[in-house]
Each structure stands twice: as structure tokens, then as C-alpha cells.
Amino acid sequence: MKLFDVYSLYDVEPTYGKGNYVYTEDGTEYLDLYGGHAVISVGHAHPHYVKAVSEQVAKLGFYSNSVENSLQEKFAEMLGKASGYEDYSLFLCNSGAEANENAIKLASFHSGKAKILAFGKAFHGRTSGAVAATDNPKIVAPFNRTENVEFVPLNDIEAVKAKLATGEFCAVLIEGIQGVAGIHCPDNTFLQQLREVTLEHGVSLILDEIQSGYGRTGDFFAHQHAGIRPDIITSAKGIANGFPMGAVLIAPHFEAKKGMLGTTFGGNHLACAAGIAVLEIFEKENLVANAREVGAYLIEELKKIPQLKEVRGRGLMIGMEIEGSASELRLKLLKEHHIFTGGAGVSTVRLLPALTVTRKEADKFLEAFKKLLNE
Numbered sequence: 001m002k003l004f005d006v007y008s009l010y011d012v013e014p015t016y017g018k019g020n021y022v023y024t025e026d027g028t029e030y031l032d033l034y035g036g037h038a039v040i041s042v043g044h045a046h047p048h049y050v051k052a053v054s055e056q057v058a059k060l061g062f063y064s065n066s067v068e069n070s071l072q073e074k075f076a077e078m079l080g081k082a083s084g085y086e087d088y089s090l091f092l093c094n095s096g097a098e099a100n101e102n103a104i105k106l107a108s109f110h111s112g113k114a115k116i117l118a119f120g121k122a123f124h125g126r127t128s129g130a131v132a133a134t135d136n137p138k139i140v141a142p143f144n145r146t147e148n149v150e151f152v153p154l155n156d157i158e159a160v161k162a163k164l165a166t167g168e169f170c171a172v173l174i175e176g177i178q179g180v181a182g183i184h185c186p187d188n189t190f191l192q193q194l195r196e197v198t199l200e201h202g203v204s205l206i207l208d209e210i211q212s213g214y215g216r217t218g219d220f221f222a223h224q225h226a227g228i229r230p231d232i233i234t235s236a237k238g239i240a241n242g243f244p245m246g247a248v249l250i251a252p253h254f255e256a257k258k259g260m261l262g263t264t265f266g267g268n269h270l271a272c273a274a275g276i277a278v279l280e281i282f283e284k285e286n287l288v289a290n291a292r293e294v295g296a297y298l299i300e301e302l303k304k305i306p307q308l309k310e311v312r313g314r315g316l317m318i319g320m321e322i323e324g325s326a327s328e329l330r331l332k333l334l335k336e337h338h339i340f341t342g343g344a345g346v347s348t349v350r351l352l353p354a355l356t357v358t359r360k361e362a363d364k365f366l367e368a369f370k371k372l373l374n375e
């Protein structure tokens with residue numbers, strides 16, 4: 001059987017990793033500033049993570065959501081404390097798209113309304129509702145097209161007000177920082193006004209923190225920079241350092257009813273053990289603060305590079321707008337300097353490293369990047 005050919009691949013195969021590096025079988029080392037698409041949060045093969053996951057799989061890898069699972073309770077308690085959302089409740093699933101799907105459902109159940117408002121260039125995942133709220137017609141199949149989703153430009157509060165005044169919407173769905181679009185931050189004032197206007201109209205505010213959350217920006221969730229509290233927050237990617245896991249954080253005013261949400265794999269023992277290990281490492285190694293410091297340093301240094309048209313983002317979620325093709329430059333970074341980066345659109349290079357990245361590793365990248373830009 002052949003693989004269904006949907007991914008553009010680099011001809012490099014990392015087979016093992018350690019910290020912020022991955023290695024091919026012959027021992028060639030690559031600095032990983034992409035984190036496997038913002039997924040590696042505590043570094044590759046972190047000893048505490050490896051121990052926790054190995055011990056759990058040897059004990060009980062999985063049982064269904066029909067029995068008590070104290071690992072879920074423990075994870076929920078730790079996540080509440082780490083994020084500052086102790087009074088919210090938690091629904092666990094398997095991916096970012098699934099988290100958004102459940103968030104949309106909750107808002108719709110809650111209000112009895114069907115429409116959601118999303119933003120230009122948004123990316124929320126590839127399942128039915130999430131992809132319908134994604135502003136990229138190329139990945140929206142005819143089946144997924146729906147009149148239940150409308151889009152307005154990011155940071156345009158008047159456009160939001162006009163839509164919500166119709167009374168048809170159950171939710172506004174917004175990324176903490178737009179990632180796939182190329183790292184675009186909503187303004188703090190826009191997020192504050194969005195919170196006000198959604199409250200005024202009784203519309204749920206859903207913050208998609210799948211890429212921007214989990215400490216990456218130096219706050220636990222990116223929206224906390226604006227001092228707002230959404231009704232629902234979705235999370236995935238870095239939550240379990242590569243073990244598939246998604247989460248929905250739900251404000252106290254949502255009433256849970258038996259059977260309203262569910263999943264086979266979500267919140268399984270192995271996922272929870274991985275998630276707990278990640279939060280333990282966050283605390284022990286002060287990783288959110290590290291993301292803030294190393295990220296601020298990287299952004300400051302990148303802003304000094306005259307060839308860059310723009311540097312966007314916060315913490316370790318950084319987009320650099322270059323003159324010319326980002327994919328060509330990224331290929332050179334990989335082949336000539338052995339550094340993995342991410343891309344977005346034609347001319348944006350994205351950095352999404354693990355929260356463990358050091359200043360020394362940031363310098364290694366800066367040196368290689370400047371050298372390539374000067375060629």
C-alpha cells in the first residue's frame with residue numbers, strides 16, 4: 001500500500017531527538033526551531049517525560065471513559081493552576097480540530113443558535129466545523145461549506161458589532177495569535193472590545209489557543225496578555241509534547257449534561273500521564289518564563305536585521321517577513337545549517353521551538369539566518 005500523497009516532504013528523516021535537537025540515523029544533528037509544528041513543548045525525549053509515559057504504558061495505557069480515571073482529575077487540577085482557570089471545567093479529546101469542534105458544539109447547545117463568527121485568514125483545523133471556520137477555500141470541501149459561519153477582518157470591531165447585532169450568532173471563534181496565516185496578533189484593545197461586545201449580546205467567546213497557548217508566548221494563553229477571560233478555550237499541540245491530546249476549558253456557566261460530548265480515546269491514561277509530565281516539567285524548569293525571555297531576545301535581535309520586512313509575534317511564536325521565497329530560505333537553513341524552521345504563505349518564516357530553547361541556540365539560528373540573508 002502507498003501513502004496518500006498529501007504532504008510536501010523534506011528529504012530528511014529524523015529518527016531520534018534530544019532536547020532541542022533531532023538526529024538522522026547516521027547521527028547528523030539538526031537544531032529544531034519548528035518543534036514539529038509547535039508540538040514539542042518540553043524538548044525531545046525529556047527524561048522525566050520518557051519515564052512518566054513509559055511507566056504508564058507498562059501499567060495501563062488505556063481504558064474507556066466509562067470508568068473513573070484519577071489521572072484526568074490530577075491533570076485537570078494541574079492545568080487549572082498552571083493556566084489560572086481553576087474555576088473552569090475540562091473536556092479532553094485528541095486533537096486541536098476536535099477541541100474546536102466540541103467548543104463550537106457547546107456554544108451552540110448553550111444558546112440554541114447555529115451561527116459562528118470567525119476572522120479573515122483564520123485556521124481552526126480540518127474537521128467539519130473547524131474547517132468551515134477556516135478562511136481557506138482550498139481546504140474546505142463542498143460538504144463543509146455552510147451558511148452557519150461568517151468571517152470579518154481581524155481587529156475590525158465595528159464589523160463584529162454589525163454581525164452580532166443580528167442576534168443569530170452563538171459564538172465568536174478567534175485564535176490567540178493567528179498562526180497558519182503567518183503570525184498575526186489581535187490588538188489588545190480589540191480583544192477587550194470583543195469580550196465586551198460578546199458579553200453584551202450573550203455570545204460565547206471561544207479562544208483557539210491551540211498554537212498560541214501552553215506557555216508559548218510567555219503567558220500561559222496568549223489572550224491573557226489582553227487581560228480577558230473567554231467563555232471557552234481550546235488547546236492541543238504542546239499539551240502532551242507529541243502524544244495526541246486536545247482540551248476544552250469551559251467556563252462555569254455552561255451546564256454539563258450526560259452524553260452531550262464524548263470520545264473513545266480522549267483523556268486516556270497514557271495521554272494524561274504525558275500531559276501531567278509536561279506540566280511538571282513546566283513548573284520545575286520555569287519554562288513559561290523561559291519562553292518569554294528567549295522569545296523577547298529573539299524578537300529584539302530579529303528586529304535589528306535590515307533585510308527583514310517585518311517581525312511579528314510574541315514569545316516563541318515568531319513570524320519573519322522576508323524579501324522573496326520563504327521556502328527557499330528554509331531549505332537552505334535546513335540543508336546548509338541544519339536548522340528546522342516553519343513557514344507560512346510565500347514569504348513568512350515561522351519559529352515555533354520548544355519552550356526549552358536557550359539563548360545559545362537562538363544565537364546559533366541568528367548567525368545562520370543573517371549569513372543567508374546577506375548572500
Ligand SMILES: Cc1ncc(COP(=O)(O)O)c(C=O)c1O
Pocket residue numbers: 095096097098100123124125126175179180208209210211212236237
Ligand atoms: C490555531 C489552530 N487551531 C487548530 C489547529 C488544528 O489542530 P490539529 O491539527 O491538532 O487538529 C491548528 C493546527 O495547526 C491551529 O494552529
